[in-house]
Amino acid sequence: xxxxxxxxxxxxxxxxxxxxxxxxxxxxxxxxxxxxxxxxxxxxxxxxxxxxxxxxxxxxxxxxxxxxxxxxxxxxxxxxxxxxxxxxxxxxxxxxxxxxxxxxxxxxxxxxxxxxxxxxxxxxxxxxxxxxxxxxxxxxxxxxxxxxxxxxxxxxxxxxxxxxxxxxxxxxxxxxxxxxxxxxxxxxxxxxxxxxxxxxxxxxxxxxxxxxxxxxxxxxxxxxxxxxxxxxxxxxxxxxxxxxxxxxxxxxxxxxxxxxxxxxxxxxxxxxxxxxxxxxxxxxxxxxxxxxxxxxxxxxxxxxxxxxxxxxxxxxxxxxxxxxxxxxxxxxxxxxxxxxxxxxxxxxxxxxxxxxx
Numbered sequence: 001x002x003x004x005x006x007x008x009x010x011x012x013x014x015x016x017x018x019x020x021x022x023x024x025x026x027x028x029x030x031x032x033x034x035x036x037x038x039x040x041x042x043x044x045x046x047x048x049x050x051x052x053x054x055x056x057x058x059x060x061x062x063x064x065x066x067x068x069x070x071x072x073x074x075x076x077x078x079x080x081x082x083x084x085x086x087x088x089x090x091x092x093x094x095x096x097x098x099x100x101x102x103x104x105x106x107x108x109x110x111x112x113x114x115x116x117x118x119x120x121x122x123x124x125x126x127x128x129x130x131x132x133x134x135x136x137x138x139x140x141x142x143x144x145x146x147x148x149x150x151x152x153x154x155x156x157x158x159x160x161x162x163x164x165x166x167x168x169x170x171x172x173x174x175x176x177x178x179x180x181x182x183x184x185x186x187x188x189x190x191x192x193x194x195x196x197x198x199x200x201x202x203x204x205x206x207x208x209x210x211x212x213x214x215x216x217x218x219x220x221x222x223x224x225x226x227x228x229x230x231x232x233x234x235x236x237x238x239x240x241x242x243x244x245x246x247x248x249x250x251x252x253x254x255x256x257x258x259x260x261x262x263x264x265x266x267x268x269x270x271x272x273x274x275x276x277x278x279x280x281x282x283x284x285x286x287x288x289x290x291x292x293x294x295x296x297x298x299x300x301x302x303x304x305x306x307x308x309x310x311x312x313x314x315x316x317x318x319x320x321x322x323x324x325x326x327x328x329x330x331x332x333x334x335x336x337x338x339x340x341x342x343x344x345x346x347x348x349x350x351x352x353x354x355x356x357x
Contacts, residue, residue: 007077007078007139008078009075009077009078010074010075010077010138011156011159012159012162012163013071013074013075013077014075015159015160015163016071016075016163016166017071017072017075019163019167020067020068020071021068023330024064024065024068026326026329026330027064027326027327027329027330028100028104028326029100029103029104029107030107030325030326030329031107031108031109034107034108035106035107035108036106036108037106038105038106040105042102042103042105043098043102045101045102045105045112045113045114046098046114046117047114048114050111050113050114050115056252056324057323057324058115058119060324060327061116061119061120061123062119062120062122062123062126063123064120064123065093065097065119065120065121065122065123065124065127066123066124066126066127066130067127068093068123068124068127069089069090069093069123069124069125069126069127069128069131070089070127070128070130070131071131072088072089072092072093072127072128072131073085073086073088073089073127073128073131073132073135074131074134074135074138076088076089077135077139078139081132081135082132085128085131085132085135086128086129086132089124089127089128089131089132090121090124090125090127090128090129091124093120093121093123093124093127094117094120094121094124094125097116097117097120097121097124098117101113101114101116101117149226150226151225151226152224152225152226153223153224153225153226153227154226155352157223157224157345157348157349157352158224160345161220161221161223161224161345161349162224164220164338164341164342164345165217165220165221165224165238167334167338167341168180168182168217168238168242168338168342169241169242169245170330170331170334170335171213171242171331171334171335171338172242172243172245172246172249172331173245173246173249173327173328173330173331174328174331174332174334174335175249175253175318175321175328175331175332176312176313176315177312177335178205178206178209178210178266178303178312179206179210179242179243179246179261179262179266179269179270180210180213180214180217180242180246181209181210181213181299181303181335182213182296182299182300182335182336182338182339183296183299183300183303183304183335183336183338183339183340184303184304184335184336185304185336186303186304186308186313189304191307191308193307193308193310193313193314194307197307201306201307202265202307202309202311203265204265205302205303205306205309206263206265206266206269206309207265207266207268207269207272208269208298208299208302209269209299209302209303209306210265210266210268210269210270210273211268211269211270211272211273211276212273212295212296212298212299212302213273213295213296213299213339214239214242214269214270214273215272215273215276215277215280215292215295216292216295216296216299216339216342217235217238217239217342218231218235218238218239218273218274218276218277218280219277219280219288219289219291219292219295219346220292220342220345220346221234221235221238222235222277222280222281222288223285223288223289223292223346223349231277231281232274232277232278232281235274235277236274239270239273239274243262243270246261246262247259249331252320252324252327253318253319253320253321253324253328254318254319254320255319255320276295284353285349285350285353286349286350286353286354289346289347289349289350289353290346290350292342292346293343293346293347293350296339296342296343296346297339297343299339300339
């Protein structure tokens with residue numbers, strides 16, 4: 001008797017899980033020094049009445065665990081599915097939340113809260129339910145698998161590219177950086193503001209850094225999407241999403257709903273990126289990958305060598321940065337690491353394209 005053909009796993013979900021778990025762990029367990037025993041019982045917080053934080057904090061806890069449970073359930077497929085996956089995907093993150101909150105008893109500046117456990121558990125249940133309900137459509141050849149074949153480039157690299165593009169949307173949350181600027185290590189190097197720098201230097205740096213980073217993301221998107229897809233339209237949505245998230249970040253950290261951060265030079269850089277991506281649509285895949293590598297390498301070099309703009313560099317700490325320090329740190333380190341992860345992906349894509357030619 002022939003063995004039934006096993007269904008392929010959701011590789012994108014497994015890649016996403018490998019990214020989401022470290023982010024949630026870092027946000028929940030930082031800082032990683034100064035741990036101490038405060039004498040409280042680890043699980044006493046579960047029966048203590050604690051004050052509910054801001055709605056934004058609660059929403060962040062819910063959304064984080066929605067994503068965690070969602071990718072966890074999909075990553076378990078096809079071995080686990082249905083009610084079994086639902087139970088595992090909702091209960092395991094909830095249990096992890098209980099243990100993480102208990103661990104926060106020993107972290108400086110952290111206070112365990114039963115409210116956080118409830119928010120995380122609710123998010124886990126929502127994410128697991130959504131994943132279980134969506135699984136039949138994703139595994140259907142007329143559903144998710146057809147969508148993948150229609151819209152994404154063949155090969156496993158497209159899934160890794162999608163994860164990189166999703167991570168790129170964290171970059172706008174980094175504080176005291178240029179719009180979508182990545183690979184900026186000047187804070188670690190303690191670079192000082194130089195007096196007497198002409199204003200046009202700051203303008204030129206911002207235009208180039210924004211254009212190079214955004215165009216590189218657009219070229220990466222060009223490698224992820226299948227041939228014949230509306231890549232420029234999707235890039236416009238990708239860039240619009242980054243701008244919207246920058247506004248959300250500004251509002252979240254500064255309680256400022258204005259658009260002062262969207263400077264004329266940042267707009268010029270975004271417009272230049274659209275032109276570059278539009279002109280590069282007909283480039284071969286290998287040429288597009290190499291161009292993106294050059295742009296990212298140049299952007300990293302410029303952003304670290306150029307003098308910091310005092311208007312941005314000397315900006316004070318955001319009013320809510322302490323409350324949202326986990327989000328701020330995750331965004332900051334993602335922004336630092338993103339261009340190097342993208343260059344590695346692009347180099348592998350260029351090699352694969354050369355092998356196929």
